[in-house]
Amino acid sequence: MHEELVALEELQALDLKLLKYRDELTEVPKNLEAMREDVAHVGELLKREQTRLEEAEEWRGSREKEIVIHNELLAKAKSKLMASRNEKENKAAQREIDALRKTIQEREEETLKIMEATEQYRVAIKAHTAEFAELEKQLQASEEEGKARLIEAHNMIEQHEAERRRLTERVPDKIRRLYERIHQRLGRAVVEVVDGHCLGCNMDLSPQMYIEVQRGDTIHQCPTCHRLLMFKPQTDQSDSS
Numbered sequence: 001m002h003e004e005l006v007a008l009e010e011l012q013a014l015d016l017k018l019l020k021y022r023d024e025l026t027e028v029p030k031n032l033e034a035m036r037e038d039v040a041h042v043g044e045l046l047k048r049e050q051t052r053l054e055e056a057e058e059w060r061g062s063r064e065k066e067i068v069i070h071n072e073l074l075a076k077a078k079s080k081l082m083a084s085r086n087e088k089e090n091k092a093a094q095r096e097i098d099a100l101r102k103t104i105q106e107r108e109e110e111t112l113k114i115m116e117a118t119e120q121y122r123v124a125i126k127a128h129t130a131e132f133a134e135l136e137k138q139l140q141a142s143e144e145e146g147k148a149r150l151i152e153a154h155n156m157i158e159q160h161e162a163e164r165r166r167l168t169e170r171v172p173d174k175i176r177r178l179y180e181r182i183h184q185r186l187g188r189a190v191v192e193v194v195d196g197h198c199l200g201c202n203m204d205l206s207p208q209m210y211i212e213v214q215r216g217d218t219i220h221q222c223p224t225c226h227r228l229l230m231f232k233p234q235t236d237q238s239d240s241s
């Protein structure tokens, strides 16, 4: 009977490792997907910044064109002023010149403001482009690492399952099925009894059961958590975790 418990404990150690590797099979792709989404999001923000810069430059271009046109109009108005023949024409030309100068000044101020803004956009885009490149590099490294981890996990699962098949031959079917039911529900199905209590749920066993578990003639289940109980003499320092 003790021999069977030892085999069960080995089986459990394998099963806990299998759980870990199976977790990796879902966790690794999930983490990579989250990382890909983050990188895509940063890429999207960067694209938006670039669009904003392009729009600002286009706007500045149209202001500059307006300045050119207004300067041409101003030159014409100045000729009109020179050619004015009376007070009325003189005043009209002067008014036109004043209005044009005002517009040109406004456009020039706007152009200056937009130039300051585009300069800031350029600085931000430069920084974000570098960050984005760094993120892409990290993602690529993580993709490669993830791929290696998945291959490793698949290999380990295969290896552990082969070992598991060999181990299960050492355990009677009835006990193995019982073990598997508990393992599925609680993970750790074989637990030690120390100082009369179950290490699975920390509840005390009856003195009779404690003695029987220590004797190891039959396999006992904890009356509280139903895990399979095993006793290891105190001198044995090895543990199953």
Ligand SMILES: [Zn+2]
Pocket: 198, 199, 200, 201, 202, 203, 222, 223, 224, 225, 226, 227
């Ligand atoms: Zn228990």
